[in-house]
Amino acid sequence: QLLSLVFQSLARKTLEVEFLALARERLLPAHGGACQIAVLKDLLGLDSHPWSYQGARFLVSGPRLQASQDRVNLLLKAMESDRPAGCTGGSAEVAASIATAWHAVFGEPAKLPTRADDE
Numbered sequence: 001q002l003l004s005l006v007f008q009s010l011a012r013k014t015l016e017v018e019f020l021a022l023a024r025e026r027l028l029p030a031h032g033g034a035c036q037i038a039v040l041k042d043l044l045g046l047d048s049h050p051w052s053y054q055g056a057r058f059l060v061s062g063p064r065l066q067a068s069q070d071r072v073n074l075l076l077k078a079m080e081s082d083r084p085a086g087c088t089g090g091s092a093e094v095a096a097s098i099a100t101a102w103h104a105v106f107g108e109p110a111k112l113p114t115r116a117d118d119e
Contacts, residue, residue, distance in 0.1 A: 006020065017061065022059065023054045023055045026051075026053055026054070027053065032097060034086030034087075036097040039097040042084045043071070044098075050100050058103065065106070071105050072105065075094070
């Protein structure tokens with residue numbers, strides 16, 4: 001139902017959102033290892049584990065993308081060479097560490113609010 005509404009709104013050019021998670025399944029905060037803690041705190045400035053929807057399926061507005069460019073560049077740099085302390089598994093470990101935090105990368109609060117139709 002959500003995706004249908006989103007795609008209809010996109011087709012009609014009536015969708016006005018800064019960020020919208022497209023997944024249906026809600027994730028509880030996961031307490032990861034040293035790499036995830038370092039990525040969340042050092043690169044994203046989060047003091048708690050994020051609450052989000054599962055996966056990296058979302059819409060982000062153009063202005064929000066531009067406003068988030070510094071955070072995105074930090075993450076890319078961390079994946080390429082400048083890994084935070086505790087990240088010994090390479091770029092895949094850094095990427096896995098942000099799997100539940102994409103919304104925070106693009107300026108949303110750490111705990112995304114639930115939607116009325118969440119199960």
